[in-house]
Amino acid sequence: MHTDNIIIMGLGNLLWADEGFGVRAAEQLYARYQLPGNVEVVDGGTQGLLLLPYVEAADRLILFDAIDFGLEPGTLKVYRDDAVPAYLTAKKMSLHQTGFSEVLALADLKGNLPASIVLIGVQPVQLEDYGGSLTEPVRARLEPALSLAVAQLQEWGVPLAPRLDGERLNHASLDMQRYEDERPSAATACRIGDGRVLGEQ
Template sequence: MHTPERVVVLGVGNILLKDEGIGVRVIEELQRRYMFPENVKVVDGGTQGLWLMSTIQETDRLIVVDAVLGDGEPGTLYRLERDQLPKGLRAKQSAHDSDLIEALNLCNLIDQCPKSVVVIGIQPQDIQPFGMELTEKIAARMEDLIDLVLKELHTLGLTPVSISSGGATN
């Protein structure tokens, strides 16, 4: 009997710092709109950093949604795989990025890392000062981020069910 792979969609970020909270906001929308197969967890990781190790250790496939400080213009979308993370998410870019990388590296060190790690991210426009609203430019790209997460799940053979329509998504 085949046991399905465990998949975690993990949104990280600080919702008190405007666009820094995009990962959590995407997770909130996914949880509101879709039902997921039993082997898929959709998790608000906030700024938990190293506390996420147990969540990371308990999955086969990890999809992280986050604000990514890259070289692009605000609103640029990114898809980074595990081997790109040290370059893509430089240490101390935010309150949680370096801790997420550290948690992944520690999981790898103890040989309890997921088979795959993908970061779906967006270049933020504003992460200071405090504010709970996303900037207009980043809020306008939220649907694109959700679509990227759904496509990533689809590549794993997983199709969430839309709560509003009761049918599977594309």
Template sequence: MKNIVIGVGNLLFKDEGVGIYASKYIEENYKFEGNLEIIDGGTLGFKLMSYFQDYDNVIILDTVSIEDKVGGIYRLPSDVLLGLGNYRKTAHEVEIVEMLEICSVLKKHAQVTIIGIIPQDIEKVEIGLTNEIEQAFEGFINTAITEIESIGVKAFKINNKSIKDIAQGLIGSYNGEHLSRVPNEEDIRYANVL
């Protein structure tokens, strides 16, 4: 069986990037026994359709627009997701549901499950997670690992990188803290002179 975990979202808008952080966190902190691919799906939208057709199990890590407590974690199989009309609030949420609707009429399509978390802020332009989502992050990861194991893939924790380490490894910054290797304006001007 072909299985894939897809982190979805946009790192530029606070909690909107939680799915990407989660997929990278899982990739760097766990090893797996069984067939599992992990990718950053970003904001690919309809370009993710091939995964829905080519894989047996697709697990999407994302925010969910459900009226409930911030940090609440939901497991939404595709049949449940298709019945949630009010879920579709962000562009990628609309696209995911539309892809599921299209796939539901095809002969072969993946079993799609969304592991979603209710965000605090998906509008502020800042790289990093809010305190509320940071506090719920471990539960989000544990729910994702439980889902991965439910499809027959064994997970083993091999590392303990923090969400900050993961984010800084991806883009060099997290909640205003930058890695020292990120060039500042003076370094760039000096390099251009040489």
């Protein structure tokens, strides 16, 4: 009997405010639930085509991401299957979306596209805050996003149990609270880039 291989992937960049939504959602899901061996949680970051093996290995794929849907900031949306590549290419907000839409296209071309793809996306509020964490409207969508993912996993028959071993997806230095607590002040570290290359005098 074939057991579906399920990949849960967070996309984005923790260093650019709401761009980190996908990775933060994946981290929290991993920290909260002990998942069976056929379910893997992946920090996809901004790795683009390097993620192709994960996509090709998946029978079912759940994506968390911050996406410019052109909606009210903080809006949470779910897209499925054929609608997913369309949304990843509609408004390219960052390089990782360009790369990941190509990953899906290549997997499709090779006949290895997952049978089910679910995109759980949030409309970002702020992206131009280097070193920033999630804005409050986007942070407030983490729990609803996790609930959507859990409901989808349950629909696919995945047993979920509380994680008791304290393991985390990423290194402890990337923990969201620690990341926020240790952030330098705006006076110490420029939040939008280096003034020397931004034309400031």
